[in-house]
Amino acid sequence: MIPFTEEELQPAVQSVIEKVRPSIKLDGGDITLLSIDEGRVYVQLQGACVGCGSSGTTIKFGIEKEMKTMIHPNITVMNVPHGWEDKLDQLG
DSSP: OOSSOHHHHHHHHHHHHHHHHHHHHHTTEEEEEEEEETTEEEEEEEETTTTOTTHHHIIIIIIIHHHHHHTOTTOEEEEOOTTOTTOGGGOO
């Protein structure tokens, strides 16, 4: 359990996203923060990152690793497929 509310996590999560965004943009992509819920950060990769075989690695070993180090070790990051923005509760 993460001892912070979603509102308390928002600035720190956004800061990490801004930190990794330039690297993602170098490959023709982008990242959008959609939601934070109970320590799960829902993001959506954009541009060239959509459908890229390395997108899972980018999420887990780039963005999530950075958030675990900078914010809290129990944070998880999930990439939300396009069209699933209103179905976050169905993502596992």
